[in-house]
Amino acid sequence: MPDLNDATRGRILFGGDYNPEQWPEEVWPEDIRLMREAGVNSVTVGVFSWAKLEPRPGARDFGWLDRLLDLLHAGGIGAVLATPTAGPPPWMGSRHPETLPRDSQGNIVWYGARNQFCASSPVYRDYARRITEDLAARYGGHPGLRMWHINNEYCTFCYCDETAAHFRRWLRAKYGTLDRLNEAWGTAFWSQRYDSWEELIPPRQAQYMINPAHGLDFRRFTSDAWLECFTAERDIVARHTPHIPVTTNFMPFWIGQDGWKWSGEEDVVSVDIYPDPKDPLGGACNAMIHDITRSQSGPGPWMLMEQAAGPVNWRGVNHPKPRGLNRLWSLQAVARGADAVCYFQWRQSRQGAEKFHSGMLSHAGEQGRTFQQVKGLGADLRKLAGAVGKGVPAEVGILLDWQTWWAHQQSGRPSAELDYEQTVRAWHHALWAQNITADFAHPEADLSRYKLIVIPNLYLAGDAAVDNLSVYVRGGGTLVSGFFTGVADEDDRVRPGGFDARLRELFGIDTLHEWWPLAQGESVACDSFAGTVWSEDIEVSTAEAVAVYKGDELDGQPAVTRNTAGDGTAWYVSTLPEPDALRALLARAADEAGARPVLPSLPGGVEAVRRGELLFLLNHGQEPVTVPVGGGSHEDLLSGLTHTGDVPLPRYGVAVLREVAA
Structure with a gap:
């Protein structure tokens, strides 16, 4: 199978999205000159070119793309050629309104922007197949082709009738019988039992809260429906060019796609990252996204597909990057495993919705500060060819589970303040601040190579995941788990006792009496720190209480426990300690497990x-x-x-x- 090394040719790829169709053709040679001056060696073309390539149904206009690819190749710049299927032309929505998505209230999401397609629409899929087939046939042998980029940032949810029919097919394949579906969804509640497959619909706007298991399965289905679109196009280009790697770009830690399932279908894992330059934790956020993407890739080299050279255009206030920050964040990606550093986009647009989104070549032109900084980064990257293909060693693994995240999004939970993404960020930051490098891992993955496993939260824990954790600890591993973990099975069915019995034994906990969520701004006192977001009334069996609650209803009850199980150790943290306390707790666990920081003592930041x-x-x-x-x-x-x-x-x-x- 091809990989990123086939595209890099021993270099760090440097470039970005190039949209020459927005400019007169006489500008193109100037672009090539400036790209070469900046050290650009790769650009992504065609991402939003469908209306240009197919101006009306069945027509093809490839002449401009022929000239462009030849020009890039002559200039020594490789092409990442995109299938343009994220931006269906207006004629598709006008002539085929059935390809347009509908929201949960049944309203049509009209064309006029991008990503306006229903992933279940056979008409959309057929047009996407045809344009992809023609692109692959025409350019598969082009000497400048380095990689295929399928679609762009899959993100469109749809609740239309075509989606409903597709959802029913997906449910039939998963459950086989309605009896099994009714059991899995717990439809005895609220008289929701289904008697016919035709009765099943997406979780559209309802009178009150929808069935959480119904909503969870629709999340799973939607991720799979998008993945079907991706693999259909991937298989076409792979048939024509089996030696050329294929990718699509994830959005950073986005809820919609099951990243573990998707990354297994890509040759190269790519991500788009847009932290706020004013965010004091922007570097920590970047590191987390880098670690997730690297871990999804195998762990191996990965591709920073998009970032901003300066301000974006979609925040309330769009701050530029101070001098040096773009370089810092770009080289941070290389440090954590990226073999490509790219941007959206090369030349800043003068029209359209993103004309105030920065480009490598800004409105200020080649004398502008942004382009000069881009040139400096290109020179830096040329000096780091020795990093290409090299791994990033990690002794700690963080469990990450999209299924749990989806389950947390359903209504009727003990607390809306429990935010899965923010919880994962807090735990990763506690390790990052100590320069302890961490991978991310699926709960059912082989964990044996890690000295320490941490679980920010694993609300939804299937039998395979629970057994995997038990094997890891009893075999000598150290596990630190956060609160509200092991509560439900894969059908979002609460485990007996509210906490999986096997995990209770692993953690040395006898009984979970109550969950005690905390309101926004509320905290709970423990021995030497304050806890936020959550607390629990637990009773231990074999575990020692490392910290206890002080005052109020939980006074004297265990807050943090530690238990020996087999040859390993299992910690349970029933609240979210304030940042310094969480760092100290994980530092102790890491030290006991033998997981060391990269350097022992560093200045802050x-x-x-x-x-x-x-x-x-x-x-x-x-x-x-x-x-x-x-x-x-x-x-x-x-x-x-x-x-x-x-x-x-x-x-x-x-x-x-x-x-x-x-």
């Missing part, structure tokens, strides 16, 4: 990551710092300087060190 033989040091602070790196001499590949002992970093500074033999 400095990130250290190892990739292959290289040590990346990244200063996320706005003040210069000096970083102790221990004995020996280290060459900084970016500056060319050799350091012994300490390495100075300016504001937003980066050093990439390689040890120099004595």
Whole structure:
């Protein structure tokens, strides 16, 4: 199977989305000149070109794309050729309104923007198949083709009648009989028993709360429906070019797609990342997305498909990036495993919805600060070819489960303040702040290579996941689990006792008496820290209480427990400790498990990551710092300087060190 190495050819890919159809053709040679000046070696073309390629049903206009690909190739710039199926032309919605999605209230989502397609529509799928087939046949042998990019940011939910029919087929395949479906959905509640497959519909707007199991299955189905569209196009291009890798771009930690299932269908895992430059935790957020994407890739090299060179256009206030921040965040991606650093987009648009979204070449032109910074980054990336293909070692695994996230989105939970995404961010940040590198892992994956496994939350825990955790701990692993874990099975059916019995035994907990969620701004006192979001009234059997609640209803009850099970250790954290306390708790667990930080002592805001033989040091602070790196001499590949002992970093500074033999 082809991989990213087939496209990189020993280089870090550098470039972005290129939309030349928005500009007169005489501008194209100027683009090529500036791309070469900036060190761009790869661009993505055709993402939103369907109306240009097929101006009316069945017509084809490929001449402009022929000239473009030839021009790029002559300039030494590879092409990531996209199928344009994320942007159906207006003629499709006008002539075939059945291809347009409907929202949960039955309203049509009209054309006039992008992604206006129903993934279940056979008409849309047929047009998508035809344009993909013709693109693959025409350009599969082009010498400039480096990769295929299918569609773009799958994200459209649909509740139309065609989707309903597709959903019923999916349910039939999953359950086989209505009796099994009714049992799985618990339809005895509220007189919801289904007597015919035709009665089943998507979870449209209803009088009150929908059945959570119904909603959960629709989430699963929607992810699968999009995946069917992706694999159909992927299979077409792979038939024509089995040697060319295929990707599509995920959005950062987005709820809609089951990332584990999707990544198994890609040759290259790609992601789009747009943190707010004003967010003080932007670097931590980036690191989490990088770690998720790297883990989805195998873990292997991955592709930063999109980022912004400056401000975006869709926040209430769109802040530009201060000097140095774009470089810092780009090199952070390389540090955590990226073999491609790309942007949306190359040349900033003058018209359309994204004319105020930055480009590598901004409205200020080639003398503008943005382009000059892009040129500097291109020069940096050329110095880091030694990182290409190298892995990022991690001794800690964080369990991530889209099924649990989907279940948390249903109504009728103990607390709407329990946000799965924010909980995962908090736990990852606690490790990142200590420079403990972590992978992410599926709950049913082989966990044996990790010294420590942490579970921010695993509300929905199937039997295979529960058994997997038990095997890991009893075999000698260390597990730290957050609250409200092991509550329900894969059908969102609450386990007897409200907590899976096998997990209770693993954690040394006898009884879960009550969940005690906390309101926004409310906290609960523990021995030496405050807990937020959640608390629980638990009774231990064999576990020791590491921390207990102080005051109010839970006074004296265990808050954090630790239990020996087999040859391993299982911790249970029944609240969300404040950040410093969560860092201290995970530091203790990591130390006991033998999982070490990349460097033992660093100034605040400095990130250290190892990739292959290289040590990346990244200063996320706005003040210069000096970083102790221990004995020996280290060459900084970016500056060319050799350091012994300490390495100075300016504001937003980066050093990439390689040890120099004595």
